[in-house]
Amino acid sequence: MQSNQNAPFTVLIVGGGIGGLTLAHFVRKAGWRAQVIEKRPLAEMLSGPGGIFIQLNGLSALRQLDEGRLAEALYAQGGSVLAGGFHREDGSPLYLNDPEFVGRQDLGVCISRADLQQLLYRDLGPEVVFPGSGLAHFEQDEGGVRVQLEDGTVLSGDMLVGADGLWSRVRTILEERARPAAPEYSGYCCWRGLFSVPDRQILPENSSWAEYWGFGLRFGWFHVGGDRYSFYAFKNTEQGGADEGSSLAGLRTLFGDYAAPVPAILDALEGETIYRDDICDRPPIKGPWGKGRATLIGDAAHPVQPNIGQGACQAIEDGFELVQALRAGMTAGQTVAEALRAIEEQRSKRVTRVFKVSRQVGELAQSDTRWGVFARNQLYRLMPNWLGDLQFRWLFDYEAEWRSDKLLPKA
Numbered sequence: 001m002q003s004n005q006n007a008p009f010t011v012l013i014v015g016g017g018i019g020g021l022t023l024a025h026f027v028r029k030a031g032w033r034a035q036v037i038e039k040r041p042l043a044e045m046l047s048g049p050g051g052i053f054i055q056l057n058g059l060s061a062l063r064q065l066d067e068g069r070l071a072e073a074l075y076a077q078g079g080s081v082l083a084g085g086f087h088r089e090d091g092s093p094l095y096l097n098d099p100e101f102v103g104r105q106d107l108g109v110c111i112s113r114a115d116l117q118q119l120l121y122r123d124l125g126p127e128v129v130f131p132g133s134g135l136a137h138f139e140q141d142e143g144g145v146r147v148q149l150e151d152g153t154v155l156s157g158d159m160l161v162g163a164d165g166l167w168s169r170v171r172t173i174l175e176e177r178a179r180p181a182a183p184e185y186s187g188y189c190c191w192r193g194l195f196s197v198p199d200r201q202i203l204p205e206n207s208s209w210a211e212y213w214g215f216g217l218r219f220g221w222f223h224v225g226g227d228r229y230s231f232y233a234f235k236n237t238e239q240g241g242a243d244e245g246s247s248l249a250g251l252r253t254l255f256g257d258y259a260a261p262v263p264a265i266l267d268a269l270e271g272e273t274i275y276r277d278d279i280c281d282r283p284p285i286k287g288p289w290g291k292g293r294a295t296l297i298g299d300a301a302h303p304v305q306p307n308i309g310q311g312a313c314q315a316i317e318d319g320f321e322l323v324q325a326l327r328a329g330m331t332a333g334q335t336v337a338e339a340l341r342a343i344e345e346q347r348s349k350r351v352t353r354v355f356k357v358s359r360q361v362g363e364l365a366q367s368d369t370r371w372g373v374f375a376r377n378q379l380y381r382l383m384p385n386w387l388g389d390l391q392f393r394w395l396f397d398y399e400a401e402w403r404s405d406k407l408l409p410k411a
């Protein structure tokens with residue numbers, strides 16, 4: 001690998017979301033320079049709709065940072081994933097889960113997106129993250145990469161990572177398109193947001209999350225730390241729909257007769273911001289998805305439906321594995337391009353599996369026919385817990401381990 005002798009190896013990262021900011025941390029841990037280009041203003045970058053599950057696999061990678069302190073900060077700010085489950089709309093249980101079933105204290109952490117973004121940004125700051133202007137173009141040659149931002153700024157580096165989400169500009173340029181290709185619509189939209197409940201009052205004891213499944217409808221809640229909770233609701237509908245009038249009024253019509261605590265959560269949402277989005281994914285690219293010194297991570301490479309809470313976790317894994325592959329490649333005498341193609345090939349297998357399972361769970365959970373709902377409910381009701389847990393073992397058994405320089409393969 002070639003790099004300018006006088007400057008540290010520089011990784012230009014497009015996108016200051018969960019994937020891009022986490023990657024910047026791993027790049028710096030490797031002793032390199034990270035520069036994050038983010039199109040949104042800083043305040044917007046540090047916000048986000050509702051909360052998010054960071055599960056054991058994502059946490060395993062985050063634990064490699066700052067001697068575990070970043071992961072600890074997530075736990076301090078957020079809520080541990082404890083017992084929870086899927087229920088019918090009348091509240092009867094379909095599938096219950098508990099960390100005890102797999103001999104763990106918890107199954108990860110839930111945190112508001114704003115808190116997560118702020119924790120990830122905290123140790124990076126303005127020296128690393130450049131908000132307020134998006135990537136316009138980039139070009140590369142054997143010596144490196146040059147990017148031009150929408151405000152005319154030009155930056156140079158040794159490689160470029162597109163962590164710029166579902167509508168990735170980097171991916172569009174790599175695919176030599178004028179505009180991004182349209183993602184695939186799932187058939188359902190999502191509402192989400194945060195709400196407060198003092199002393200858990202309306203929520204069941206001993207659980208930190210729950211989902212309620214109806215006909216083409218789903219409602220879920222989870223604890224994101226302190227008195228704060230996040231909700232989400234899915235509905236089968238046409239793409240591009242918008243709420244007529246208040247979103248909360250629409251949610252009351254759809255979910256107002258669901259079992260407790262759903263109606264009380266709807267009351268707690270009074271005055272809170274509710275976001276609505278269409279849910280989309282893209283079938284993963286088989287094999288390498290980058291070119292030369294440019295690659296993609298997270299939703300830019302492999303956006304998935306949110307049904308198993310893995311999109312951001314995979315983006316975090318991507319960043320960790322990318323830096324490991326580059327470090328190993330550098331000591332083994334590979335070019336940047338060779339190391340990038342190898343890691344893309346490797347990641348493609350795992351994210352393809354996540355994509356497929358996310359779609360399968362979505363199809364079951366969003367069933368909207370009498371027979372489909374009956375079959376789904378029977379399947380989940382009769383499935384033993386151990387089988388449900390086994391289904392996801394391949395995800396949570398992921399162990400990130402930062403290899404010491406001495407253990408990297410030499411050329």
Ligand SMILES: Cc1cc2nc3c(=O)[nH]c(=O)nc-3n(C[C@H](O)[C@H](O)[C@H](O)COP(=O)(O)OP(=O)(O)OC[C@H]3O[C@@H](n4cnc5c(N)ncnc54)[C@H](O)[C@@H]3O)c2cc1C
Nearest residue numbers: 015017018019039053134135164165298299309311312313
């Ligand atoms: C309803 C819902 C619930 C979800 N729940 C979970 C969950 O519980 N757990 C989980 O792991 N995942 C979850 N996900 C998925 C998760 O949100 C995404 O996979 C994750 O945010 C992807 O991170 P990213 O950094 O790749 O992309 P993004 O978060 O999309 O970040 C991309 C960034 O790039 C910036 N950008 C875009 N274009 C440009 C440009 N031209 N120049 C510069 N910057 C640019 C954007 O402003 C943005 O900041 C959920 C998704 C949805 C929709």
